[in-house]
Amino acid sequence: MIDQEKIKEGVRLLLEGIGEDICREGLMETPDRIARMYGEICGGMDGDAGEVLSKTFISERTEMVLEKDIVFYSMCEHHMLPFFGRVHIAYIPDGRIAGLSKLARCVEVYAKRLQLQERMTEQIAEAVMEHLSPKGVMVLTEAEHLCMTMRGIKKPGSRTVTYAAKGAFRENRELQEMFFRMLER
Numbered sequence: 700m701i702d703q704e705k706i707k708e709g710v711r712l713l714l715e716g717i718g719e720d721i722c723r724e725g726l727m728e729t730p731d732r733i734a735r736m737y738g739e740i741c742g743g744m745d746g747d748a749g750e751v752l753s754k755t756f757i758s759e760r761t762e763m764v765l766e767k768d769i770v771f772y773s774m775c776e777h778h779m780l781p782f783f784g785r786v787h788i789a790y791i792p793d794g795r796i797a798g799l800s801k802l803a804r805c806v807e808v809y810a811k812r813l814q815l816q817e818r819m820t821e822q823i824a825e826a827v828m829e830h831l832s833p834k835g836v837m838v839l840t841e842a843e844h845l846c847m848t849m850r851g852i853k854k855p856g857s858r859t860v861t862y863a864a865k866g867a868f869r870e871n872r873e874l875q876e877m878f879f880r881m882l883e884r
């Protein structure tokens with residue numbers, strides 16, 4: 700659970716640390732505002748991907764399902780700065796399919812916490828594999844990291860791409876190629 704009092708205290712220290720006057724008007728409400736904001740942007744900490752993906756439908760289909768361009772916002776755990784972009788999830792059903800909004804909600808569970816893009820991509824793939832039991836799953840994430848674009852090496856617009864392939868997608872190159880072709884459409 701998020702401890703808002705601790706966050707407020709931390710933000711006050713941070714403001715003092717950078718030489719701010721925590722009593723000036725513009726900053727009076729800032730610790731409070733940030734504490735509430737963290738409840739939202741780290742709200743995935745209390746989420747349960749298993750619960751999100753528990754609503755499934757029986758289906759005979761075995762063709763690839765691709766849910767693409769799922770927009771997400773997350774926070775890099777090294778700098779606590781945002782990284783954001785799109786996640787694409789493909790799976791080969793094996794008797795069950797998920798409601799389409801459920802994949803997007805699964806992304807939220809793992810995005811709304813301090814993260815690494817590589818780990819988030821892997822966790823989403825693992826969650827779909829575990830809770831939907833498909834023949835295979837492939838997840839591709841492309842994101843811009845503010846810790847790379849507003850500080851450090853400052854390369855605006857550069858994107859980091861990570862992917863995870865499980866089951867049939869791991870073994871079958873043709874399936875992977877089909878996934879990339881479908882992404883281009």
Ligand code: ZN
Nearest residue numbers: 775777778846
């Ligand atoms: Zn970073």
